[in-house]
Amino acid sequence: MDLKFEVVVLPVSDVDRSKNFYESLGFRMDVDNTFSDDYRLVHLTPPGSQCSIIFGKGTISATPGSAQGLYLIVSDVEQARAELVDRGVEVSEVFHDAGGLLHHGHEAGDAVHSGAGQERLSGPHPDRTSYASYATFSDPDGNGWVLQEITERQPGR
Template identity: 80%
Template sequence: MDLKLEAIVLPVSDVDRAKRFYEAAGFRLDVDNTFSDEYRLVHMTPPGSQCSIIFGKGTISTAPGTVQGLYLIVADVEKAREELVGRGVGMSEVFHDAGGLLHHGHEGGEAVHRGAGQERIEGPEPGRTSYASYATFSDPDGNGWLLQEITERLPGR
């Protein structure tokens, strides 16, 4: 059985501001429909992704900025960060995790590490091991994104 993630709904406070932000970040606009004064739906897709984001007016009751830990997979985190910064997206510096391959948390565009011995270290992971280098950003409402460098998938993934 295939289970394919199609879309993630993001809570935003200003639809036009969010649309401008994601367009500047390079997301493709798929749909922008206003159905009534109370319902507008914007559907956008990150470059190279099969999963999209949806936001708008009347699309979700969650408070704006409460979605965290959205992963965008990139082949080169430094180049991806550089491109996004060039597009006007405020980004963290590239970092890696001293405690292993997987990131331990994300809040408000910044990495949050939990547990003894977990430490965020500036720069990409020295061996450029897949799953080990990151950069973060948030949209204007604070929904948090994480770039994760993956050049080779682990077996079974």
């Protein structure tokens, strides 16, 4: 069986504000259709991605801003962060996790989460190990995105 992860539906409060935000990040506009007064669908794709986002009016019942841990994979987290900042996005400083490779759910501004080895340290991972350097940002509703630097994939990926 061939399964492809294609789309994430984001809960937003203002469709046009969200559309403008994601287009300002360079996301490609795929669809913007209004089907009725109660249903509008906006579909955008990040540059280089095979997975897209959808939001709109009447598309999801989740609370706006409740989507968290949405990963955008980049080859250079510092460069990606700088480009987003140049586009007017408030992005956390680049950080790495004291425990090593895996991100432990750090939201922008959090210094430490409970549990050993889950400390957010300033700057990219000292060895620039793949999967180990991050930056975070949110859309206008608070949906949380993570930039993760990957320069070499794990075997089988």
